[in-house]
Amino acid sequence: MKFQAIQGEGWLLTKAEQLINWGRSRSPWPFPYGTACCGIELMCALASGYDMARFGAERVAFTPRQCDVLIEAGTITKKMVPVLKRIYAQMAEPKWVIAVGACACSGGVFRTYSTQQGIGSVIPVDIYIPGCPPRPEGILYALLKLIDKIEADHPLYKQRPKLIEALEAYK
Amino acid sequence: MVRRPVVKKEYTLGERVYLVEIGKGLGLTWKHFVYNVKASFRKGPHTVPTCWQYPEDRREIAPIFRGAHMLQLNEKGQELCVGCGMCARACPAKCITVKRGKPAEGEEDKYAGKTMCASFEIDMLRCIFCGNCEKACPKNAIVLGQDYELAEYDPNLCIYDKKRLLANFHRAKAEGRLKPPRKPVPVDAPAPKKKTPSKATMTKKKGESGDSEKA
Amino acid sequence: MSLKDRVADILGKDLVALNEFRGDLCIEVPKGRIVQVLAKLKEEGGFDFLSDLFGVDNLDLYAKAAKKKKKSQEESEDTGETKGKESVQPRFEVIYLLLSLSTNERLQVMVRVPEDDLELPTVTGLWKAANWPEREVFDMFGIRFKGHPNLRRLLMWDEFQDHPLRKDYPLEGKGEERHLNYDIA
Amino acid sequence: MAKQLETICITTGPVEVGDYVTLNIGPIHPAMHGTLRVITKTDGETIVSAKPEIGYLHRGVEKLGENLTYSQFLPITDRLNYCSAICNNVAYEMAVEKLLGLQVPPKAQLIRMIMMELARIADHQVCVGILGVDLGALTPFFYLIIQREEIYEIFEWHHGARLTNSMGAIGGVEADLPERFHEKWPKLRDTIRKANDETDKLLTHNRIWMDRTIGVNAFCADDALNWGFTGPMLRACGVKRDLRKEEPYLMYDEVNFEIPTGKHGDVFDRYMVRMLEMEESVKIIDQAYALYKELPEDAPLMKKVPKIIKPPEGQIYHAIESPNGELGFFIKSDGSDKPYRIKIRPPCYMVYQAFEDLVKGEMISDLIACLSSLNVIAGELDR
Numbered sequence: 001m002k003f004q005a006i007q008g009e010g011w012l013l014t015k016a017e018q019l020i021n022w023g024r025s026r027s028p029w030p031f032p033y034g035t036a037c038c039g040i041e042l043m044c045a046l047a048s049g050y051d052m053a054r055f056g057a058e059r060v061a062f063t064p065r066q067c068d069v070l071i072e073a074g075t076i077t078k079k080m081v082p083v084l085k086r087i088y089a090q091m092a093e094p095k096w097v098i099a100v101g102a103c104a105c106s107g108g109v110f111r112t113y114s115t116q117q118g119i120g121s122v123i124p125v126d127i128y129i130p131g132c133p134p135r136p137e138g139i140l141y142a143l144l145k146l147i148d149k150i151e152a153d154h155p156l157y158k159q160r161p162k163l164i165e166a167l168e169a170y171k
Numbered sequence: 172m173v174r175r176p177v178v179k180k181e182y183t184l185g186e187r188v189y190l191v192e193i194g195k196g197l198g199l200t201w202k203h204f205v206y207n208v209k210a211s212f213r214k215g216p217h218t219v220p221t222c223w224q225y226p227e228d229r230r231e232i233a234p235i236f237r238g239a240h241m242l243q244l245n246e247k248g249q250e251l252c253v254g255c256g257m258c259a260r261a262c263p264a265k266c267i268t269v270k271r272g273k274p275a276e277g278e279e280d281k282y283a284g285k286t287m288c289a290s291f292e293i294d295m296l297r298c299i300f301c302g303n304c305e306k307a308c309p310k311n312a313i314v315l316g317q318d319y320e321l322a323e324y325d326p327n328l329c330i331y332d333k334k335r336l337l338a339n340f341h342r343a344k345a346e347g348r349l350k351p352p353r354k355p356v357p358v359d360a361p362a363p364k365k366k367t368p369s370k371a372t373m374t375k376k377k378g379e380s381g382d383s384e385k386a
Numbered sequence: 387m388s389l390k391d392r393v394a395d396i397l398g399k400d401l402v403a404l405n406e407f408r409g410d411l412c413i414e415v416p417k418g419r420i421v422q423v424l425a426k427l428k429e430e431g432g433f434d435f436l437s438d439l440f441g442v443d444n445l446d447l448y449a450k451a452a453k454k455k456k457k458s459q460e461e462s463e464d465t466g467e468t469k470g471k472e473s474v475q476p477r478f479e480v481i482y483l484l485l486s487l488s489t490n491e492r493l494q495v496m497v498r499v500p501e502d503d504l505e506l507p508t509v510t511g512l513w514k515a516a517n518w519p520e521r522e523v524f525d526m527f528g529i530r531f532k533g534h535p536n537l538r539r540l541l542m543w544d545e546f547q548d549h550p551l552r553k554d555y556p557l558e559g560k561g562e563e564r565h566l567n568y569d570i571a
Numbered sequence: 572m573a574k575q576l577e578t579i580c581i582t583t584g585p586v587e588v589g590d591y592v593t594l595n596i597g598p599i600h601p602a603m604h605g606t607l608r609v610i611t612k613t614d615g616e617t618i619v620s621a622k623p624e625i626g627y628l629h630r631g632v633e634k635l636g637e638n639l640t641y642s643q644f645l646p647i648t649d650r651l652n653y654c655s656a657i658c659n660n661v662a663y664e665m666a667v668e669k670l671l672g673l674q675v676p677p678k679a680q681l682i683r684m685i686m687m688e689l690a691r692i693a694d695h696q697v698c699v700g701i702l703g704v705d706l707g708a709l710t711p712f713f714y715l716i717i718q719r720e721e722i723y724e725i726f727e728w729h730h731g732a733r734l735t736n737s738m739g740a741i742g743g744v745e746a747d748l749p750e751r752f753h754e755k756w757p758k759l760r761d762t763i764r765k766a767n768d769e770t771d772k773l774l775t776h777n778r779i780w781m782d783r784t785i786g787v788n789a790f791c792a793d794d795a796l797n798w799g800f801t802g803p804m805l806r807a808c809g810v811k812r813d814l815r816k817e818e819p820y821l822m823y824d825e826v827n828f829e830i831p832t833g834k835h836g837d838v839f840d841r842y843m844v845r846m847l848e849m850e851e852s853v854k855i856i857d858q859a860y861a862l863y864k865e866l867p868e869d870a871p872l873m874k875k876v877p878k879i880i881k882p883p884e885g886q887i888y889h890a891i892e893s894p895n896g897e898l899g900f901f902i903k904s905d906g907s908d909k910p911y912r913i914k915i916r917p918p919c920y921m922v923y924q925a926f927e928d929l930v931k932g933e934m935i936s937d938l939i940a941c942l943s944s945l946n947v948i949a950g951e952l953d954r
Binding site for chain 2 (some may be wrong): 034049051092102105107108111118125129130132134135137138140
């Protein structure tokens, strides 16, 4: 009975979750990790003309510690993989990853000895954007989709694996 | 040690005082600000200084823009693709797989050619949108449309099958965004000679084997 | 005097072969005397700018030629004699692209490097520009340059074993991964 | 001190700390353009040595070229210098045409010239903008980006892509200049000039800008030649050398333009050379457009090339003046439909290898200014 209030119908927790989600989705601070061509289009998307800041991606920080969304734009080579892993590890939870462009998604045309075939095998990716490079609109669309995903998240459940375990047992 | 030319910093008075130039710069940014405010009140089509309010105000895309692929039908509603696989061979990223098939009994009039593609898959994550498939297609069946909103949560959804490519076409047709047929490129038969030949093609030796003298 | 004659004049005996294709002159010089030849070209020929330096692996080319030869041999049913002559051909080439700033002429100087003696003298003393290209040739083909100030891998990471631009290295690699020797995260 | 600095910049390898402070910058430092890494040894704030490490964007383009056909490799060249992809396309196309012994029709040459110069302007704008951003002047970057969108629009309407253009084909170009170009060019010319003027007003005579750029990383001309510099970097040192003039390709010998040069090869001179070159590019486009208008509307755009290109055996090297300098393609053909060996001579590769000499004895903050002014594009540097 104790868990009844938390288990979905709980008004307070749902509202708290909504509040958290609202806050998170309105300020996805990006870490623009542009390594190659897609970085230039990402620059366009961030700069005037498209202005990603309209969706709350206002503060572009170049340190992973203060970012929520890792926008991986460009090729990741095998030499770079440890660096990418490190950046991802340095980001604080909650964190999301957008893979921009063919190279980041799957290696693209560079099916070669030195290119990592997609960053999905290295770090978890939330959104894949095909294109080589995608238009700035394509990047903005992905950001909007990411915001949708953040809004549908359950931050309080996710943070407490033990609680979920208990709930599962309760059922 | 590295040699460095000595550079004398010679400033004019205005530069030395330095507030003059700062003032000029600030004036310029204010001019932009006023211009932008004015432009935002202007009616009519989008003007440059303000930004494109993307989801609502979409930018005009060139009709030849290379976006998501689609498989075209002809005016009679027949599939143009014959499954020859030329696009797959021309693709530098090797992201297209085509299987050739014969149309089933009684369905021949659904296809323009005698054969058809049994399956047609494009891995959009690999695709680099270079347009080589479009150039290679002898039937003008596969074209790159104008869709650019391709982001997906799941990478498996980015592998477009035949159904989805045809759906792309139907959607584009409904919205009137079909790609105009490519104009034939005027190819020259007898070359009109340039007045001064560029150095790159100064010597014309055809059919001369490169290593003949080395052996 | 055309460039061809001039180069032949300057080099004299050092000129092994000369080849012109579409206006590009390529000369072959002996491996041992490459630095002297380049110095001579720089001083006397006026080729004072090194625009690039790179290697070529001729493995496939020889295989193709051998195949062709074999085919023609089979056709003419002429057996024996010329067997094993292809293996004598040095496998690698290193090409120096020279440019004369005053006359705007370009010259390709080629030197052949056999597989069992992968060593060349460095030309960083003549042109500093040869620094990274030589490192790249070492990285990609495994040709060592004697006297190079810092002959390490340039493009691939240090622990990488193979030489990727060799023809017998597969395009998609052999599954190498880079691991740092300290723990990240 | 060492510890503190290390936390600011993300290190990716073990750093050795000797008498000097070893400071690792990159590869994800904001001033390192994504993929560059410099390991410096500093004495206080003065740089004692700076070792650049490259290869973080080595994608195996040359090896890939050996496994693709001649026309398949064309889209890959876009990904070399992605700020001015058209110059790479044209350089590669011209190299293959030289191998085939082709000559492109004049109209195609003019279209190539116009597009290349537009790409050059876009490239220089990015370079100047980023140089400003790295030195703390954000405003010009935004003004230039607004203007650059217009150029991208023309690219999009001509060959269907904004950045990775894959313009033309071997043997010519595939489309005539779009309607939009005819409408837009007079206006675009003014906006380009206006944007440049504004950048000029904001930066050139600004005391802060001058203090941070004049005399920084000054470089001797003979050193520059010894290191293999080309392009704006060499011209900033005072050497008047431009492949468009020295080895005219396309129709550059029929247009008049100046070669702007600097004096000392410092950051300010490089910036000025780039700014003046944009102006010259506008002039070139104007003249080329006038020449273009003289040609009949149905003039040929393509030379007839077989569908599968099989050049004769041989090896050629062809170079053009890309925005960064001499961009050359060496192609060795063995008579098959795939190139036997492709070697790309990227301009910033030669410039970047002199980085240690460029920054030795300067301050750390000047290192950032130096790196931005070199306009090192990692895609072309590492290939």
